[in-house]
Amino acid sequence: MSTTDLESDSPAPQTSSMRGSGRRVGDSVFSYLSVGSGLLIFLTLAAVAIFLTSESMPAVIASQEFSGTSEFSLIEVTLPLVYGTVLASAIALVIAIPISIGIALFISHFAPRRLASGLGYMIDLLAAVPSVVYGLWGGIWLVPKLEPVYVFLNTYFGWIPLFAGEPTAPMRNLASASVVLAVMVLPIITAVSREVFLQTPRLQEEAALALGATRWETIRTVVLPFGRGGVVAASMLGLGRALGETMAVLMILAPGATFSLHILEVGRHNSIAANIASKQAEASGVDMSLLIFTGLVLFVLTFIINALARWIVARSGPKS
């Protein structure tokens, strides 16, 4: 299937330059196009990185860390935001991953074929709902519904730091934001996991069954180990979406800037993207630059997580 095969396969040149050169032009045009598309990714990424870096310089220069005299400190502004962003995304993943794996396994191994494809469509549909709609739904409908759950958790499990504190209605807290984020990342993780599970070698599964394994044992010993890398990758993809999600968080969360563990308390956390969106309308000068700096931090954060995920996938990939 390589190009050398093609060339050696082709019959002796007929010196019909018209045909030959025509094909070559097509080939080279296509090759330029695809190389160009590839390069475009780098260019775009570089343009974003350069923009973020250069525009955030004024804030860096004016900051306490750099000038020593300024009113604001980069670390004090940025760290709580990073904390809130990572915490919200992590909780969203904790909620979404088990459910996603469950759905994916159901679709790939348990559901009748018809139901499976219908369910697949539904999941994909969930991914197509715009985040503003999730924000509206979460803020208006879901938040009051979650209130009794939070009160229950707070009353009986208040000894766990996560559920401690004093929640006040309306529950525009980090937990609500995380629940909505979980719903939003669910379809991504499910879709990718399902594809991976479907690729489990038939022979291995049948071998397991032949050895007397039950369906669950087959899944545990064959499907899950085979799909581990894919599930991790899917989760990281979901994490990427959760980290950068703006509108839903903005519309649900009553923000604050602390390192509180109390996810049921209102006004304790905020995410980088939501903070940028809420502040940028009236920001100018150094304030704007500071917002862009937090954007740069999110950019770097995403890269780190991306790299981490690649490393995990490489390590935990299926042993062949």
Add this chain to the structure above:
Amino acid sequence: MNVRQNKLVSLAALGLVGGLALAGCGGGSDEGNGGNGGGSGASDNGGASAGGYAELTGNLAGSGASSMQNAQTAWTESFMGLVGAEGGDLTVTYDPTGSGTGREQFLSGQVKFAGTDAALDEEELAASTEVCNDEQAFNLPVYISPIAVVFNLEGVESLNLSAEVIGGIFAGDITNWNDPAIADLNPDAELPDLDIVPVHRSDDSGTTENFTEYLSKNAPDAWTHGPIETWPIDGGQSGDGTSGLISTVEGGNGTIGYADASQAGNLGTASIQVGEEFVEYSSEAAAKAVDVSPREEGREENDIVVELDRTTEESGVYPIVLISYLALCGSYADSAEGEAVKAYASYIISEEGQQAGLENAGSAPISEELRTEAQAAIDGITVG
């Protein structure tokens, strides 16, 4: 083969991570969502500036405060309707970039007028000569908006509140609705034994600034944080934008917040103590607050900036208002541009324009007296 495909899936998935995370940053924050500037049926009297619309052509761009976004939408649409009806061809746009950005763009000549919550100061006026054909720019108060203190308290429809009490509530010192300080002002109301949940704006906002300025002028002991744009107290309930704040107040019981009066909806609104009486917000009472306030001193005749008298005790004045200004050049080099600006500004301050603001954004129409002065300032713009 399967293994390889599996890896490919993983890699493809990873490649998308970055893209999605970045896509998230692009989400705009459209403030408010009224914006139904339906053109208010372009009535056929052209007001003071009738005629001349036929000659207006080209593009006129402005930017600035998001507070007057809904009003500007109504103004641009109905003004363009009027111009079009007379055979002119002018496009007016207003980009709600925020006050600070609006002033920057105005002073760098990118836009020909700006909307701003804070009037251009001396330094900015001096800088304006570079883009204003060697004349100074000036400010006109065109958008007066009452800020209502809204609350959601079962069984209580109206409340009387003083600056002291409001300050105490928002500073977190008065924490229960049956607090004697509130009960004293409302002898007839049945106040429940319920925690007060103060709700503030989570974004930086001119509404917050005007609200806290009122508090710090009238109750400096109860509200010690001064006039601020960003909420100074950590934690607490909040909402993004006016709509977010309102939905937060609606979502709880015992909540209290402050918002553009036009957006208060079904929520209870407090009457504010002024002198000995309690004043319910209304556009007349808000406009009156501007009328009883002195002009800021040391400014040119045409530069109309109001120094809001927050502590007035005059009867029938609602003191919690927000004023947004229109920043214009004293002179425009391009005559088509200058004529367009003059016509548009005249329309905004006209009775018709102010009425459109009231209908679409709930702003308070400016008084006749202020209109006369503003019109004189606009007429003073030199062109060409």
